[in-house]
Amino acid sequence: MTAEASSSAANTSTPASTAPLSTLPIALDAVGGDHGAAPNVEGAVLAAKAGVSVLLVGDRVKLHAELGKHAGSSNLPLEVVEAGDLIGMDEHATDVRSRPQASINVCTRLVKEGKAAAAVSMGHSGATMASALLTLGRIKGVDRPAILTHLPAQGGFTTMLDVGANADVRPAYLAQWARLATVYLKVLEDRDNPSVGLLSIGEEEHKGSQLVLEAHALLKELHGHGINFYGNVEGRDIFKGTTDIVVTDGFTGNVVLKLAEGEAKVLFGWVREALNSNLKSKVGGLLARDALRGLAERMDPSTYGASILLGVKGLAFIGHGSADARAVKNALLRAARAHEGNLIPRLEAAFANLEH
Amino acid sequence: MTAEASSSAANTSTPASTAPLSTLPIALDAVGGDHGAAPNVEGAVLAAKAGVSVLLVGDRVKLHAELGKHAGSSNLPLEVVEAGDLIGMDEHATDVRSRPQASINVCTRLVKEGKAAAAVSMGHSGATMASALLTLGRIKGVDRPAILTHLPAQGGFTTMLDVGANADVRPAYLAQWARLATVYLKVLEDRDNPSVGLLSIGEEEHKGSQLVLEAHALLKELHGHGINFYGNVEGRDIFKGTTDIVVTDGFTGNVVLKLAEGEAKVLFGWVREALNSNLKSKVGGLLARDALRGLAERMDPSTYGASILLGVKGLAFIGHGSADARAVKNALLRAARAHEGNLIPRLEAAFANLEH
Numbered sequence: 001m002t003a004e005a006s007s008s009a010a011n012t013s014t015p016a017s018t019a020p021l022s023t024l025p026i027a028l029d030a031v032g033g034d035h036g037a038a039p040n041v042e043g044a045v046l047a048a049k050a051g052v053s054v055l056l057v058g059d060r061v062k063l064h065a066e067l068g069k070h071a072g073s074s075n076l077p078l079e080v081v082e083a084g085d086l087i088g089m090d091e092h093a094t095d096v097r098s099r100p101q102a103s104i105n106v107c108t109r110l111v112k113e114g115k116a117a118a119a120v121s122m123g124h125s126g127a128t129m130a131s132a133l134l135t136l137g138r139i140k141g142v143d144r145p146a147i148l149t150h151l152p153a154q155g156g157f158t159t160m161l162d163v164g165a166n167a168d169v170r171p172a173y174l175a176q177w178a179r180l181a182t183v184y185l186k187v188l189e190d191r192d193n194p195s196v197g198l199l200s201i202g203e204e205e206h207k208g209s210q211l212v213l214e215a216h217a218l219l220k221e222l223h224g225h226g227i228n229f230y231g232n233v234e235g236r237d238i239f240k241g242t243t244d245i246v247v248t249d250g251f252t253g254n255v256v257l258k259l260a261e262g263e264a265k266v267l268f269g270w271v272r273e274a275l276n277s278n279l280k281s282k283v284g285g286l287l288a289r290d291a292l293r294g295l296a297e298r299m300d301p302s303t304y305g306a307s308i309l310l311g312v313k314g315l316a317f318i319g320h321g322s323a324d325a326r327a328v329k330n331a332l333l334r335a336a337r338a339h340e341g342n343l344i345p346r347l348e349a350a351f352a353n354l355e356h
Numbered sequence: 357m358t359a360e361a362s363s364s365a366a367n368t369s370t371p372a373s374t375a376p377l378s379t380l381p382i383a384l385d386a387v388g389g390d391h392g393a394a395p396n397v398e399g400a401v402l403a404a405k406a407g408v409s410v411l412l413v414g415d416r417v418k419l420h421a422e423l424g425k426h427a428g429s430s431n432l433p434l435e436v437v438e439a440g441d442l443i444g445m446d447e448h449a450t451d452v453r454s455r456p457q458a459s460i461n462v463c464t465r466l467v468k469e470g471k472a473a474a475a476v477s478m479g480h481s482g483a484t485m486a487s488a489l490l491t492l493g494r495i496k497g498v499d500r501p502a503i504l505t506h507l508p509a510q511g512g513f514t515t516m517l518d519v520g521a522n523a524d525v526r527p528a529y530l531a532q533w534a535r536l537a538t539v540y541l542k543v544l545e546d547r548d549n550p551s552v553g554l555l556s557i558g559e560e561e562h563k564g565s566q567l568v569l570e571a572h573a574l575l576k577e578l579h580g581h582g583i584n585f586y587g588n589v590e591g592r593d594i595f596k597g598t599t600d601i602v603v604t605d606g607f608t609g610n611v612v613l614k615l616a617e618g619e620a621k622v623l624f625g626w627v628r629e630a631l632n633s634n635l636k637s638k639v640g641g642l643l644a645r646d647a648l649r650g651l652a653e654r655m656d657p658s659t660y661g662a663s664i665l666l667g668v669k670g671l672a673f674i675g676h677g678s679a680d681a682r683a684v685k686n687a688l689l690r691a692a693r694a695h696e697g698n699l700i701p702r703l704e705a706a707f708a709n710l711e712h
Binding site: 002065128152155164167168197199200201207208209210212234235236237239248252255256258261262263264265266267268269270271274285295298305324351 | 624626
């Protein structure tokens with residue numbers, strides 16, 4: 001167990017973040033995100049202390065200034081790589097095509113050239129997706145990459161994809177994503193035979209949209225061949241943790257993700273309000289504060305760090321624009337772990353085997 | 357304020373349930389639902405005490421036996437109407453076509469014949485939808501009826517449709533549903549100019565699925581003509597209460613509804629667990645119990661009673677199979693209120709005006 005893993009030992013149910021000693025550094029888009037360099041550099045310092053080497057990509061002067069605020073950082077496996085341009089949060093994702101010096105493009109090129117193990121960005125999500133897809137290409141057999149993320153659930157967490165890369169999809173994509181996520185959980189979380197649920201509006205096979213009916217038939221055929229297909233699941237099964245994996249189109253998945261985060265925020269606000277509503281409950285709330293704080297942490301997206309863009313031929317992680325240093329650190333640890341576990345070669349192998 | 361309204365006065369933010377003195381009785385599918393006659397009859401007794409007359413539809417002997425358990429019920433405006441058949445929760449919705457004596461069919465016929473103001477069922481949802489559509493037909497100008505429901509939100513509640521009647525939809529349906537829900541909120545909740553949000557995966561007009569892009573264009577055109585279109589909303593906006601109404605397809609809406617309910621259940625379970633985790637927080641939890649109980653009530657679907665099937669030419673309400681007496685009572689009050697407010701004629705007028 002590393003420092004990271006034991007520091008969050010109270011929360012045994014979140015995805016594992018054991019830090020490996022990565023052979024290659026991770027490229028971090030160190031100027032991307034709502035808060036610029038500060039949380040990125042702080043997160044990189046924390047990750048480096050946990051044994052992960054990081055390439056800080058962005059404006060050299062700004063990044064060295066930020067590094068200067070962290071005493072002892074010069075002894076850590078951190079290196080600054082210049083990138084003179086940055087795709088702002090309100091610019092167009094398609095700008096990645098015409099701006100080769102944008103920090104995210106420098107990150108994905110470092111991966112492509114074998115100089116970095118993974119690209120991690122808390123910046124413009126669309127730009128990160130576009131840059132990864134353009135620079136790294138797709139794994140053979142994958143039509144569209146998907147964003148995979150984790151949601152807290154009873155007994156652990158649920159892994160869901162796609163949560164936003166593809167608003168309109170074909171049944172075959174869902175089957176491919178089920179395969180990708182299965183390998184991902186085997187490599188990153190040591191899951192033996194993770195179960196796959198297809199998000200629908202009824203458990204019965206004949207219920208759902210046309211897309212879901214066709215995807216169900218495909219997944220049923222693949223059951224036992226690299227996929228452990230459970231059947232349809234419903235909205236309530238995500239937090240119940242009925243299956244390890246939930247596959248859905250990127251429209252529904254994105255709505256689900258934002259609803260889940262928004263609902264948690266509102267409900268915890270109401271719990272706080274309720275506890276403050278009168279003197280008796282106020283005293284009660286003070287006494288219960290620590291316990292509730294642990295719970296808020298469980299719901300905090302920072303715990304998971306970032307989501308992986310699964311299906312591109314290289315490791316790419318996309319985080320919240322509002323990520324704090326802890327989220328950046330966890331994303332870097334997760335990226336290093338994916339590299340150590342040979343995720344990309346194993347994903348390629350899973351699809352190559354299909355051709356026999 | 358009626359007994360109902362004042363009993364839940366602490367929760368001023370749920371949809372209004374003021375009981376009117378209905379001129380026509382409400383037909384209740386009194387044998388439908390997971391728990392059979394008991395919660396239906398008890399709910400009807402409660403509604404009758406609040407001034408709503410009810411026709412209890414189902415097996416006459418069973419219903420009289422159940423009524424006998426409620427002292428004084430013979431003095432209430434309750435009447436039993438025989439229905440020899442019942443579509444069970446595990447039977448096919450299409451059975452409504454071939455089983456005219458099924459309780460739900462008797463209910464919708466009573467509405468069609470002008471003998472009841474509304475049909476209310478906690479039984480088979482699909483059968484209720486099918487029976488209402490077959491017997492009552494559609495409002496002119498409405499292609500597909502939708503299920504409208506309420507979700508708790510900051511500052512009140514959010515009204516959402518469709519939550520499950522139509523898995524695959526066309527852009528025009530979403531525009532029609534926006535219009536139906538607007539009239540519904542005016543009549544049932546005295547909202548002046550309710551705002552309509554289109555559920556998508558980004559606030560920007562150009563984000564979303566093909567369906568959403570086309571629906572956005574339609575809704576934008578209708579803005580100011582019977583619809584107050586806000587623009588796109590995201591998953592997080594539902595609990596935030598950004599708009600009064602959220603329109604979406606029945607697949608996404610059903611996933612959202614079940615996720616929202618499932619997440620609330622799991623989160624409150626975790627809050628309880630957290631409060632029980634050690635002696636200090638346990639004492640705190642005991643002190644805070646009443647405040648938290650108020651919150652749980654806010655999240656309880658029974659508070660809303662049942663969802664309306666909007667777009668059929670008559671009032672039809674569909675509740676949870678697991679509904680308790682309180683949910684049945686609230687559904688009956690809501691149905692009476694919709695009748696008193698002339699909801700159906702006002703919906704018809706809203707669509708008739710379009711033809712000028």
